[in-house]
Amino acid sequence: MTSPALPSxxxxxxxxxxxxxxxxxxxxEIWHAYRDATALIExxxxxxxxxxxxxxxxxxxxxxxxxxxxVHQLRMLDLAVxxxxxxxxxxxxxxxxxxxGWVRRDVCPTDxxxxxxxxxxxxxxxxxRATPGHVAALQHGIFDRLTPVQAAQFGELCRIIAQGLExxxxxxxxxxxx
Numbered sequence: 001m002t003s004p005a006l007p008s009x010x011x012x013x014x015x016x017x018x019x020x021x022x023x024x025x026x027x028x029e030i031w032h033a034y035r036d037a038t039a040l041i042e043x044x045x046x047x048x049x050x051x052x053x054x055x056x057x058x059x060x061x062x063x064x065x066x067x068x069x070x071v072h073q074l075r076m077l078d079l080a081v082x083x084x085x086x087x088x089x090x091x092x093x094x095x096x097x098x099x100x101g102w103v104r105r106d107v108c109p110t111d112x113x114x115x116x117x118x119x120x121x122x123x124x125x126x127x128x129r130a131t132p133g134h135v136a137a138l139q140h141g142i143f144d145r146l147t148p149v150q151a152a153q154f155g156e157l158c159r160i161i162a163q164g165l166e167x168x169x170x171x172x173x174x175x176x177x178x
Contacts, residue, residue, distance in 0.1 A: 041141050048137040053130040055100075058085065059093055060134060063102065063127045066119035073118040075108060080176035087176060102126055 023031060046057040053060065065082050066072050074082070080090045094117055097103035102123030108114035119127075143151055166174065 044137055044141050045134065048133050049130065052133040053126055055096070058083070058089075059097060060127070060130060062090070062093055062097065062117075063119060063123055066103065066117060067124060067127055072124070073106070073116050076105075076115045076117055077176065079117055085175050086178045088178075089175075097123065100126075 042057065045060075049055060049057045049060045061083050062079065065079060066074060076087065076090060076094070080087050083090065085093075094103055094105060098105065100123075102120055104118050104120055106116045106118055108116050142154075146154060
């Protein structure tokens with residue numbers, strides 16, 4: 001059985017609502033601008049991290065978060081919450097970082113079922129080498145393009161969005177709960 005030839009031009013106007021997702025034109029433009037900007041900055045940061053450390057940007061975020069703890073260690077669940085990722089994704093990333101010798105996992109002394117991710121000296125050295133390139137990519141990709149007032153407004157808007165999404169879900173459906 002052969003498939004009918006497809007038209008060279010598709011008219012999908014009858015298949016799509018006039019206002020996709022119920023967004024008006026200005027809302028669609030804002031959404032597209034946000035989507036494009038976040039996709040491009042994540043790609044830029046991921047590409048930069050691949051060049052400087054040979055790992056995805058997410059792994060750098062994990063190393064940074066561990067380095068910010070006074071003893072360079074966190075419970076795995078806390079690390080998932082702080083990095084806004086699912087526990088299975090975090091586990092996969094930590095396994096890879098362990099193979100590189102940048103992180104190790106220890107048993108939690110207060111809960112034998114829990115695990116603690118610990119930043120190793122080697123991981124800290126990699127973080128120190130990778131940070132200047134990461135900062136330069138952020139500076140070029142975001143902060144050089146905004147005035148100080150715009151940057152402050154952007155940060156506030158991002159906090160409002162993140163807090164709203166976290167509270168609206170009531171905790172259920174958040175990445176670290178999956």
